[in-house]
Amino acid sequence: xxxxxxxxxxxxxxxxxxxxxxxxxxxxxxxxxxxxxxxxxxxxxxxxxxxxxxxxxxxxxxxxxxxxxxxxxxxxxxxxxxxxxxxxxxxxxxxxxxxxxxxxxxxxxxxxxxxxxxxxxxxxxxxxxxxxxxxxxxxxxxxxxxxxxxxxxxxxxxxxxxxxxxxxxxxxxxxxxxxxxxxxxxxxxxxxxxxxxxxxxxxxxxxxxxxxxxxxxxxxxxxxx
Amino acid sequence: xxxxxxxxxxxxxxxxxxxxxxxxxxxxxxxxxxxxxxxxxxxxxxxxxxxxxxxxxxxxxxxxxxxxxxxxxxxxxxxxxxxxxxxxxxxxxxxxxxxxxxxxxxxxxxxxxxxxxxxxxxxxxxxxxxxxxxxxxxxxxxxxxxxxxxxxxxxxxxxxxxxxxxxxxxxxxxxxxxxxxxxxxxxxxxxxxxxxxxxxxxxxxxxxxxxxxxxxxxxxxxxxxxxxxxxxxxxxxxxxxxxxxxxxxxxxxxxxxxxxxxxxxxxxxxxxxxxxxxxxxxxxxxxxxxxxxxxxxxxxxxxxxxxxxxxxxxxxxxxxxxxxxxxxxxxxxxxxxxxxxxxxxxxxxxxxxxxxxxxxxxxxxxxxxxxxxxxxxxxxxxxxxxxxxxxxxxxxxxxxxxxxxxxxxxxxxxxxxxxxxxxxxxxxxxxxxxxxxxxxx
Numbered sequence: 001x002x003x004x005x006x007x008x009x010x011x012x013x014x015x016x017x018x019x020x021x022x023x024x025x026x027x028x029x030x031x032x033x034x035x036x037x038x039x040x041x042x043x044x045x046x047x048x049x050x051x052x053x054x055x056x057x058x059x060x061x062x063x064x065x066x067x068x069x070x071x072x073x074x075x076x077x078x079x080x081x082x083x084x085x086x087x088x089x090x091x092x093x094x095x096x097x098x099x100x101x102x103x104x105x106x107x108x109x110x111x112x113x114x115x116x117x118x119x120x121x122x123x124x125x126x127x128x129x130x131x132x133x134x135x136x137x138x139x140x141x142x143x144x145x146x147x148x149x150x151x152x153x154x155x156x157x158x159x160x161x162x163x164x165x166x167x168x169x170x171x172x173x174x175x176x177x178x179x180x181x182x183x184x185x186x187x188x189x190x191x192x193x194x195x196x197x198x199x200x201x202x203x204x205x206x207x208x209x210x211x212x213x214x215x216x217x218x219x220x221x222x223x224x225x
Numbered sequence: 226x227x228x229x230x231x232x233x234x235x236x237x238x239x240x241x242x243x244x245x246x247x248x249x250x251x252x253x254x255x256x257x258x259x260x261x262x263x264x265x266x267x268x269x270x271x272x273x274x275x276x277x278x279x280x281x282x283x284x285x286x287x288x289x290x291x292x293x294x295x296x297x298x299x300x301x302x303x304x305x306x307x308x309x310x311x312x313x314x315x316x317x318x319x320x321x322x323x324x325x326x327x328x329x330x331x332x333x334x335x336x337x338x339x340x341x342x343x344x345x346x347x348x349x350x351x352x353x354x355x356x357x358x359x360x361x362x363x364x365x366x367x368x369x370x371x372x373x374x375x376x377x378x379x380x381x382x383x384x385x386x387x388x389x390x391x392x393x394x395x396x397x398x399x400x401x402x403x404x405x406x407x408x409x410x411x412x413x414x415x416x417x418x419x420x421x422x423x424x425x426x427x428x429x430x431x432x433x434x435x436x437x438x439x440x441x442x443x444x445x446x447x448x449x450x451x452x453x454x455x456x457x458x459x460x461x462x463x464x465x466x467x468x469x470x471x472x473x474x475x476x477x478x479x480x481x482x483x484x485x486x487x488x489x490x491x492x493x494x495x496x497x498x499x500x501x502x503x504x505x506x507x508x509x510x511x512x513x514x515x516x517x518x519x520x521x522x523x524x525x526x527x528x529x530x531x532x533x534x535x536x537x538x539x540x541x542x543x544x545x546x547x548x549x550x551x552x553x554x555x556x557x558x559x560x561x562x563x564x565x566x567x568x569x570x571x572x573x574x575x576x577x578x579x580x581x582x583x584x585x586x587x588x589x590x591x592x593x594x595x596x597x598x599x600x601x602x603x604x605x606x607x608x609x610x611x612x613x614x615x616x617x618x619x620x621x622x623x624x625x626x627x628x629x630x631x632x633x634x635x636x637x638x639x640x641x642x643x644x645x646x647x648x649x650x651x652x653x654x655x656x657x658x659x660x661x662x663x664x665x666x
Contacts, residue, residue, distance in 0.1 A: 009460055015467035022474055081459040103463035103497050106470045154535070169473070171487050173494045180532070192535045219487045 001046040001117075002026040006036040006062065007079070008055050016049065019106045033057040040066055045074045047113060050096070052080040052087065060094065067095045075116045079104065105174050111164040130163050130225060132208060144207040154179055155200040158193070162213075162223040171220040197221060229394050233386035240382050241375070248371035252364060259360045260336065264321055267338040267353045271319065274304070274353070280345045300328050301359075305352040309341065317342045326354060333358060396421035397429070404433045409639060411441040412510070452507045455500045462500070466493045495627070502629040506615075509560065509636045516641060518558040522595060523548045525558075526584055529565045536573050543581040550586055552593050554666040560637045565597075567630040568657055572599035575655070591663050598656035604649040612647065641666075 003025045007013040010031070017027045028045075030036035033054045040048065040062060048066070052059035063076060078091045081102040088099045098112045118128075118137050128135045134143045140156055142149045151159065157179045162170055172193050179193070197215075204210050214222045286293050286306060296303035303326070319340040326335050335354035342349055399419045408414055414437045419430050469486050472478070478486075508514065523546075530537075530544055537544050554561075572582045580600035587594045604612060611617045613635040618628040638645050644660040 009464065011464040012460065012467060015464060015471055018471045019467065019474070022471075081456055081463070102459045103466045103493070106467055169483075169487075171490060173491050177494070192539050195535050195539055218484065 002028065002043075003047040003049060004028045004030060004036070004039055004043075004045045005049045006030045006033075006054070006059065007049065007051045008032065008053075009051075016106065016109070019110070023110060031055075033059070033062060036062055037065060040074070041069070044072065046117075048074050048076045049109075050076055050078050052078060052082050052091075060090070063091070063094050063096060073120065075113075075120060077109070077112060077116070079109075105177065107165045107168065107170060107174055108178055111161055111178070114164045128163055130223070131212065133204065135160055135163060147207075149203055149207075151200065151203060152196075154196050155203070158196055159200055159204075162221055163225075166223050166225045169216045169220055169222045173220075175220060228397075229387065229390040232390045233383055236386045237379055237383050241379060244371070244375045244378060248368075248375070251371070252367060255364065255367065256360065259363070260321075263336050263355050263360075264338070267321075267336070267355055268319070270304075270353050271338055271340055271351065274351070275340075275342070278344060283344065283347075283349075294328075296328055300331055300333065301356045303328060303335070303352075303354050305350075305354075307350045309348045309350050311343070311346065311348045313343075315341065315343050315348055323357060334361070393423070396423060396426045400426060400430050400433065404430065404437070408437070410510075411437055411444050414441060448507055448510060451503055452511070455504045455507065458500050459497070462493055462497055466490060466497075469493070499627050499629065502627060502633060503615075505563075506629070506633055506636045509633075509640045512640070514557045514560055514640070516556045516560075518556060519553050520556055520558050520561050521551065521553045522586070523551060525562055525565050526569075528562060529569050532566065533569060533573060536570070537582075540573055540576060541579045542573055542576050543579075545581060545583045547583060547585045548595075550588055550593070552586070552588075552661075554593075554641075554661055556641045556666070557637075560640070564634050564637050564659075567634050568597050571630060572597060572601065572655070575599070575601040577601060580654075593661040593663060593666070595659045595661070596656055597659075598654060600654040603651040603653055603655055604647070605651060609647045609649055613645075 001024075003020055005013050005016055005027060007016070007029075008031050013029055013031070017029070021027055025047075028039060028043075030039050033056045036050075036054075048062075050059045050062060059078065059080070063078075066072060066074060066076065075098075076096045077098045077100060078087075078096045079100050079102060080087065088101075091099050097116050100109060100112065115137065128137065132144055133149075135141075136143070137160070140153075140160075142151055142156065142159065158175060161175065161178050176193050179196075201210065201213060204213065212224045214224060216222055283306075287308065292305065292307035294303060294305045317340070319338055322337050322339065323334060324337055325332050326337070327333075334357040336357055337352055337354045340351040340353075342351065396419050403415055403419065414434075416434055416437075419426070421427060421430070469490050472486055473483065526546060526548060530546065569582065569584075576582065576599050582600075583596075583598045585596045585598070587596075613631045615632040616628040617631075635645070638659065642662065642665050644658075644662075646658040646660065647655065648658075649655040
């Protein structure tokens with residue numbers, strides 16, 4: 001899958017590049033609105049990661065230009081430090097698929113990209129398999145074979161996020177931010193995420209041993225598949 | 226004491242002094258004048274009497290009697306003549322005195338001219354008296370009149386002074402009220418001039434406006450500074466955080482390095498939280514939020530409860546929702562959510578194990594009041610005062626308290642015109658009241 005990173009901060013663009021390349025994406029860069037406009041006009045991208053504050057203009061213009069092109073299905077994720085509440089609403093209204101405020105975690109970006117992919121391409125009827133467990137993204141449910149496991153909303157979010165970021169250590173901080181969103185003054189160090197994970201584990205392990213669900217001491221969790 | 230009353234009292238006292246002084250002056254001079262008047266008349270009469278005197282007449286008057294007295298019917302005047310032992314070298318001498326005299330059982334005060342003289346080889350004593358009653362009565366009348374004048378004038382001036390100074394000082398109180406008391410933040414300062422013809426108040430008004438303009442400029446500068454700094458910091462943080470995440474992709478990384486990187490990410494996250502909190506406050510203070518959402522209070526409380534359920538469980542704190550009224554207010558939904566989240570989150574954070582949190586509400590004719598009470602450690606007066614300041618932290622076991630939660634609450638409630646009252650007792654708990662004005666919300 002190919003990704004266009006529209007970002008004038010070279011340092012950040014390179015880090016996103018490295019991370020996504022590692023995940024098997026093909027990356028292209030555009031450092032200005034002008035260059036980005038040309039690239040978008042010529043090529044189809046699976047993802048366009050769009051910074052709003054560009055040296056030669058507003059990223060929103062690119063979004064509008066893209067929506068004006070025929071037969072395009074590029075997913076757009078807005079990445080911005082502007083963070084005004086209205087920007088989020090405006091971005092989504094104008095057809096962006098998601099919106100991430102800087103600074104964001106690359107894991108979070110990846111999870112959102114996966115979610116968009118699944119939504120767009122209706123992959124395997126929206127199911128992700130984890131051993132004998134199946135996560136249905138559309139209905140937000142988890143099944144073991146045919147039996148439905150009754151998870152709370154937060155337990156589901158945690159499980160889903162860990163699975164989307166499989167084989168990678170996810171810190172409590174990262175997990176908290178994903179599940180609770182940008183709630184300010186949240187205490188990311190306390191153990192209330194652990195409470196949910198503990199309950200989640202209890203529910204899953206009723207069906208089979210889950211040694212693939214690993215606790216990484218003092219940091220967080222990892223799902224090894 | 227109010228300036229108005231001071232001025233009125235001052236005026237009253239000066240008037241009192243003037244009237245008393247004038248009254249005394251009148252009384253005193255009146256006495257003098259009447260004395261002089263009567264004395265003159267007595268002297269004239271005496272002169273007339275002496276001039277017309279002949280030995281025949283004297284004998285006729287005395288008529289072999291020891292003395293002679295004559296008076297008019299109303300006993301206002303009398304004349305008295307009496308021979309006294311002869312002294313050859315007696316010089317004629319007159320003197321005035323005020324003495325009581327009894328004429329036909331009637332005692333009265335008289336001004337008396339006493340005159341001793343030699344006539345025809347004899348010495349005589351002549352007394353001519355004129356009653357003082359008239360004078361005394363006049364004095365009495367004037368005294369009463371002065372007193373009456375005094376009382377009436379005092380009351381009148383007091384009332385008039387009070388009314389006048391009130392009118393005079395009205396612009397002053399208007400300035401105090403509109404330009405100083407009602408100013409919560411310099412951004413919404415009312416630069417309209419207060420109507421007055423008093424130069425001094427105009428000066429005061431202008432000076433306050435000038436001062437406020439300076440403060441506002443500084444305030445805006447500070448706000449812009451915070452907003453800019455915060456915003457500019459977010460991109461570098463984003464770069465570092467991404468870089469660290471990429472370092473973690475390296476599978477040959479040693480465990481302790483990995484731990485350190487995770488710890489650094491956590492610190493970055495803390496930095497991000499602080500910056501975002503400051504940005505939020507700055508945006509709220511710059512009115513960058515709409516406030517047209519219809520917000521059901523009970524609904525938000527429930528949302529917050531669901532979000533914090535795990536923490537309540539973790540600390541074994543019970544949550545009692547006793548909301549009775551289905552009130553909705555106008556405002557910004559996500560901001561109000563943040564307010565209640567922060568308050569209830571604090572109630573959990575500073576509660577004791579197995580404590581409780583109670584949410585109640587009341588309606589008064591003007592206000593809707595939402596109260597969140599906990600059974601926590603409580604705060605002292607000083608702590609309450611400082612609690613809403615930025616970066617003010619209570620002693621807490623929690624490592625990652627930024628001291629911005631209540632500062633955010635304050636800026637959002639100010640933005641919504643919601644009053645906050647905190648009452649607290651050490652070791653008994655804290656109650657925070659949010660007071661919504663029925664007309665505004």
